[in-house]
Amino acid sequence: MAGLPATEPGSARPVERASGAVLLVGGTGFIGSAVLRQLLGEADAPRTAPQLRVLSRRPPAGRPETAGLRYLAGDLMDRSTLRGSCSGADVLVHTASYVGRDSRKCHDINYAGTQALLEEAQRAGVRRVVYVSTASVYGSGPHRGVREGELGPAPGSAASASRLGAERAVRDARGIVLRPHLVYGAGDRWFVPALARLLRRVPAWPMGVSSAGSLVAVDDLARIVAALVRAPLGPGAEPGEPYHVAHPSPVRMRRLVVLLCGLLGLPQPRTCASPEEHRVLAARGMPELSDHQHALLTQDHWYDSSRIWRRTGVDPGPGFEDRFAQCADWYRRHLADGVGT
Template structure:
């Protein structure tokens, strides 16, 4: 079936990042061409706001190849924003690895000529990482989830697609980064190495702007294949916690421990937090992230302080509710 210019299929369109991308594509001044169709691959009915906006559902499940047949028919672009981030290795393989390959096969069969995959900087494995470009780091994933997402990357890249590697994403719908950091500060109210770690962050709305801009491109000038997608300016842990304190009444630590001692204490009181996850929150993990903004001609946003203030009402509701961590 021939593709329709501007028709977008979004895998993961009802999730944290995908929902923000759908909103960006639907925005009155968004990048989607007039009359563009938005189709969301989903096992379940779409949220009411999507249906009301005319978003169509493509019923399918990445864990079941047969359900994906025909899902990409007529699509000009596939935005693959669906990932399993838990610790079940079988689900990692079924969704991130095999599911991605099945989706790519459907895209190829349908003649879809553009695929964008939202991966993660965690494919680089444990840090610290300090200002490296995409070409300066070699992936060395340390978890089943990251390893399976790396295999998904390789499949996307082999077909000429684009891979995006954000580090930590915050904003409405974030149920890991800020909630976990708040829990860590309550359980271990001590600075690791003085709270000097620098971290690459991006607001989900800004990540959505990048993904939507890639979907809305009409010219075919060659882009590179892999991009870090973060605010170009990293955030120091102390500054990050200051914003949590200002907006969420999180109490900053008053004492300090060397990183190894901080990790040892955390392992005792928060055993569910892996060493890699602890490192993401407490050690340098920042990446040169200016190229994607330059290539797309987009401003990267105002940074963490302004972005988090806009998201704080959602976090207050989430942290006060039954899912309080």
């Protein structure tokens, strides 16, 4: 995997790299645990690994710590538990979020909790902040090939609105914001499981719909985060900038439906409903699926992510079908016999 250059452009003077700890917030969650695996797996010797601290509301039972890894208990809803968490850290990686529909929790965790973290980071002299947000801050599409800065945010839920607020706080602090769209892989409890539930309850697909979406495997997202953690701390980067994170090739959702039906042994859905009729059927069969979530599955939502791959020098990887094959067994076990549906 290619990394960022170790010198300033036009200079042979080495650029300083992070020497203090990395604080990973949300390191026991879906994305955070992938980032943790990546950071731990990249070290070819204990001396080359950054000191890692994982802040989580519920650290793992027994706290399976290894050399250079320590778990801290902290709750984004209780700023008193965050005091001192950033001490000695050079880099803060924030992957924690609440994506439910409780607007108070959205505000307290995503927005106020991020502000409290940033205050701790400022007090501790943290030199880089990386925040994993979401392309859902743009709201419902269709969106086709949008570059950063071309589309204004229009969040359609309390979760997305609060994460947009967190983004603004991070950007004001000259941090880096990552906007993946749909993330899949081992540990996914929303995207593919939600689609599986929809296919089981509504075995139809809108006629004439061949929507495309920006997808990224969670391990590829983790490689991007790890590259930013390793990047030089000197000047020259674009602080406060958001980046889309997705594989460069958008995925046709109908293709994902075909693969998922084959994986779960489901019949291929009938294409006998108009988009409007399909939304009505989905509302009846899966009332927990919001209009916005339905749109994400049935309308174009794909974003130009070339800037982040260029900046980090990371290879985007082989693409959706190969990556999905690598995690198919996990999905098969998780979704077997309707578990999680």
